[in-house]
Amino acid sequence: MLEQLRIEVLEANLELVRRGLVLYTFGNASGVDRERGLCVIKPSGVPYEKMTPADLVVTDLDGKIVEGSLKPSSDLATHVLLYKRFPAIGGVVHTHSRHATAWAQACREIPCFGTTHADYFHGSVPCTPLLTREEIEGDYEHNTGEAIVRRFEGLDPLHFPGVLVAGHAPFAWGKTAAAAAFNAVVLEEIAAMALETVTIHSSAAPIPAAMMDKHFLRKHGPNASYGQK
Amino acid sequence: MLEQLRIEVLEANLELVRRGLVLYTFGNASGVDRERGLCVIKPSGVPYEKMTPADLVVTDLDGKIVEGSLKPSSDLATHVLLYKRFPAIGGVVHTHSRHATAWAQACREIPCFGTTHADYFHGSVPCTPLLTREEIEGDYEHNTGEAIVRRFEGLDPLHFPGVLVAGHAPFAWGKTAAAAAFNAVVLEEIAAMALETVTIHSSAAPIPAAMMDKHFLRKHGPNASYGQK
């Protein structure tokens, strides 16, 4: 079932390992089949080196397991909520990558300090507020998704393909699982650059709006000019 | 003698190398056989590349050599004291890994800034006070262990599987030698993240207690839900 999507999701998980975004079994990637309303996600706590497409878990968008003998990632409820509320996305990635996590732990949005950032995020990388005690003690992973969705009111998830969950770590997404992994890698890099930028100049300013637009729209939207399309 | 434990302890030592926690021969891992009251530990100053299970040294819990032609790690007295006082642990690791050592040198506990931390430490990573001159000039390695044990009054060593020794470096432990090495790697990562967190926001706050509990208990204790158990 969903053989091709399983391969893509496994590959997205492995890309996180190759790029140094995950330690041990931390982190997870998923993909969605919009027609069937099914999600393919990494199993919980299984070493990446041994993972095969068959180990991935298929669930519906309420998080109910449809196929798979292993337990899904403990963050499943966040993934499926994002698929429900952000209909344009096809893949979700969650990591505890070092630099993006540091910004999440500092509860600080990442200002758009340069074009590397503007090429992929059309403004600051959003950060949720801390979850309340009720949200934490209730359906925690679901409520994490709700906090993300609330923070994205008025924002296009494809213009801001990731978020920092305060006190926790980043989520990233994209049109496919591969794009979600790519955006997680880019987010980690811009988090690293921003950390160094504020180290050099503690009150560094974001780039002007015109520059942000120029770069974002060079790579995205109807007038994109980057790459071979 | 203790062939299986020798293999496990060697593997824990090599894991420290693979994860970049040790430079040259710095660092050491040990394991304990509780039934026989014996400890297996790395020899002192032997290159990791050439180390075999037979090179490891077997001692009793007073540090007396029972088997082995090489000298044990100079930190042996700290290891065996921890085994005596923390009956639930089965492995101990000592490294001078860069980021955790920086916190130890700064004589600062690592605040629980996020869930990566809370997944493995149920609060700040403890830091001992500096040893007194008498403690240093006396039975130094033993007194290092005593300082750790005193700092852990009222704390469950499995809820805080590591410590910073002020002006020195971290020790980590776990139910097995492998778990001790894993916790040493995690401690190094959360030390790195915490360093970046205070760089971004010098007065960053720890996460709320509810979030700390949620994450720690998701991975530990009777209601743990992480992984395939």
Place this chain on the structure above:
Amino acid sequence: MLEQLRIEVLEANLELVRRGLVLYTFGNASGVDRERGLCVIKPSGVPYEKMTPADLVVTDLDGKIVEGSLKPSSDLATHVLLYKRFPAIGGVVHTHSRHATAWAQACREIPCFGTTHADYFHGSVPCTPLLTREEIEGDYEHNTGEAIVRRFEGLDPLHFPGVLVAGHAPFAWGKTAAAAAFNAVVLEEIAAMALETVTIHSSAAPIPAAMMDKHFLRKHGPNASYGQK
């Protein structure tokens, strides 16, 4: 056409990958054939692993494609302008390498804090001002080149083989494509060292002029004594 130059330019692009200066397809290197007035440049958005000399694009110095079925790098207009205005250079490299980009994002010149810097840059690494809205919304890549050229009034591009474009990232150059890549790598290293220098001592001072001259002239100019020439 330009078979040898294609090989050199491909090699310069691959050197950026090997040295960790580029993520995914970020970054680009080019070379110029001064006799024919032709530029060879990396195609846009093509993975480095698959790139062959034949994939590179040949343009004239107005950026018009002369040979090649792929689209050239989106930064082509900056490259060709630099070739026109800096007649002594033979190669140009653009990357978003982390540390140099952090200085560009902080809109700060890199002070000449030491001899590693002085060996290759005869003073601070220049930084352009931010482009104006008109410059950004106009012929952006061309105007980026113009901003660089204006910043270099009175400076010899071979004495300062690179620049930070404010809010963006570095460009580097040299007598050949290989030299441009080498200078990009050196610039990244001195950016890293300078970041750490200001972390240790926020008001660190540049080295004295005599030291700057000594080192720069030990490697450059008629009395150079370094290497086997």
Place this chain on the structure above:
Amino acid sequence: MLEQLRIEVLEANLELVRRGLVLYTFGNASGVDRERGLCVIKPSGVPYEKMTPADLVVTDLDGKIVEGSLKPSSDLATHVLLYKRFPAIGGVVHTHSRHATAWAQACREIPCFGTTHADYFHGSVPCTPLLTREEIEGDYEHNTGEAIVRRFEGLDPLHFPGVLVAGHAPFAWGKTAAAAAFNAVVLEEIAAMALETVTIHSSAAPIPAAMMDKHFLRKHGPNASYGQK
């Protein structure tokens, strides 16, 4: 001539590469044959990958070439001066390794913040003053050595096996070329740890003298207990 020493010096040079202390051809290691009064040193600007024992240059302790068709490292005059003035040393290494160079650029001694440092340096890592204009414009490399020697008045070079040259970079040494390379690697690590220590706690204090003595003397001197000797 000096076949064995050539092999040892080549190996020390390659160790610097393996440990990430040198970029391109930066850095150099040498060794001395005390009986014959001869120094073996890396040639200037030759890629490490292609270097053979035969490429190394033999000089006397005034820096006069005795054997070798290549030019010696431009830092030769510093090396030979150190051999003359520090009779106990057998190898010298010079690198521009990132973290130690940052401290040199900040013109700051590295305080002894912990035992990793105290295991190899019996106090702060010394830093020379900046050279004067006369010293720079005169016999620069020789005067660099003189500045080091002056800074070491009253210090035992084997108790402080390295130095920071202000505005420049570190030199390290030891009883052999291999020991010099080892000390250069350790110096780089303690520089990295110290940088992070002051980032966490800007007024961090050195460890107490008793701790410094304990660790230094555990590894050095007549009562050393570390390793298998």
